[in-house]
Amino acid sequence: MAWFKRDKKGIITSTEDKKEAPDGMWNKCPSCKKALHYAEQVENNYVCQYCNYHLRIGSKEYFSILFDNNEYTELFANLRSGDPLHFQDSKAYTQRLEESYIKTGLNDAIRAGVGKINDQDLVIACMDFNFIGGSMGSVVGEKIARSIDYSIKHKIPFMMISKSGGARMMEAAFSLMQMAKTSAKLALLSQAKIPYISLLTDPTTGGVTASYAMLGDINISEPGALIGFAGPRVIKETIKKDLPKGFQTAEFVQEHGFLDFIVDRRKMKEKLTTFLKMMKN
Numbered sequence: 480m481a482w483f484k485r486d487k488k489g490i491i492t493s494t495e496d497k498k499e500a501p502d503g504m505w506n507k508c509p510s511c512k513k514a515l516h517y518a519e520q521v522e523n524n525y526v527c528q529y530c531n532y533h534l535r536i537g538s539k540e541y542f543s544i545l546f547d548n549n550e551y552t553e554l555f556a557n558l559r560s561g562d563p564l565h566f567q568d569s570k571a572y573t574q575r576l577e578e579s580y581i582k583t584g585l586n587d588a589i590r591a592g593v594g595k596i597n598d599q600d601l602v603i604a605c606m607d608f609n610f611i612g613g614s615m616g617s618v619v620g621e622k623i624a625r626s627i628d629y630s631i632k633h634k635i636p637f638m639m640i641s642k643s644g645g646a647r648m649m650e651a652a653f654s655l656m657q658m659a660k661t662s663a664k665l666a667l668l669s670q671a672k673i674p675y676i677s678l679l680t681d682p683t684t685g686g687v688t689a690s691y692a693m694l695g696d697i698n699i700s701e702p703g704a705l706i707g708f709a710g711p712r713v714i715k716e717t718i719k720k721d722l723p724k725g726f727q728t729a730e731f732v733q734e735h736g737f738l739d740f741i742v743d744r745r746k747m748k749e750k751l752t753t754f755l756k757m758m759k760n
Contacts, residue, residue: 508532524744533701533744535681537583538590538605541640545603545748551594554602555625559586560618564651572649575611583609587618588643591626593635596748599755602630605640606687614647615687620657623691627664636674636755641692645685658690665694674758676751679729679738681705697754699740700729701747706737 510532525534543549566572588610593602604626606613630637646654677695681704707727725731
C-alpha cells in the first residue's frame with residue numbers, strides 16, 4: 480500500500496489560467512542543445528555556460544558588452560541603401576529592405592558608435608547578421624569609410640566587428656566596390672598611425688574576409704568562428720578532395736597564420752584594453 484494518496488487525478492489547472500513563457504526568455508544552445516535562460520545569457524556575455532559556445536549576437540549586444548556602462552554616441556545612424564539597379568529576384572530589393580527594417584529595427588547591416596572601453600576612447604563599427612545576412616552593401620562600406628574618417632579626425636583607434644555572408648548581390652558592382660573603398664580608407668588610417676583592431680566573429684565570409692576583416696593591425700576572433708572566403712562545400716567540390724578537420728574554424732585559421740589571437744568573449748573587453756594601452760604607448 481502506498482504511503483501517499485492522490486486527492487485528484489491529472490493536471491487540474493484550467494486552460495485560461497495557464498501562462499506561456501514570454502518569447503525570448505529561453506534559448507537552446509546550438510552546440511550542446513541545453514536550455515539557456517535569457518538573464519543567464521546576458522550575465523555570461525551570450526556564451527553558453529555549459530559548453531562555452533559563443534552565441535551569435537548583434538551590434539546592440541556587442542556595444543553593451545564593450546562600451547563602459549553601455550554609453551556611446553551612434554555615428555551616421557540614418558544612412559539607408561538605395562536600389563540603383565532596380566534589382567528583383569523572388570522579391571524586389573526594396574521590399575527586402577523594408578522587411579529587414581521592420582524585422583531588425585536597423586537601417587542596414589552595420590552600426591557605428593564612439594565611446595570608451597575602460598576609459599580608452601574607441602570607435603567601433605559592428606555588423607548585424609540578422610539584416611540580410613550581414614551582407615556588405617553600399618551603406619556598409621560608407622559607414623565604415625565615414626567611421627575611419629572620424630577616427631582620423633579625432634585621433635581615436637578604430638575597431639571593426641565583422642559578421643557577414645559577404646557582398647550583397649542585390650547591389651552587384653556597387654557592393655564589390657566597397658572592398659576597394661574600405662581598404663583604401665584603412666590605408667589612410669595606417670598612414671595616420673592610428674590603430675585598427677579587426678574582430679572576426681561567426682561567420683565572416685566572402686568579400687568581407689577578402690577586404691577589411693583581414694587588414695587589422697591586430698586580427699582577433701572568437702572561439703569556433705567560421706572564417707573563410709568561399710564556403711567549405713564549394714571548395715570541396717572544386718578541388719575534389721576532402722577538407723582537413725576543423726577547416727575554416729578560427730582555430731584552423733590561426734594555426735595557418737591569418738589570426739593573431741582567439742579571445743573568449745567574456746575576456747574581450749580586458750584584452751582590447753590591453754591592446755589599446757599598448758598601441759597608445
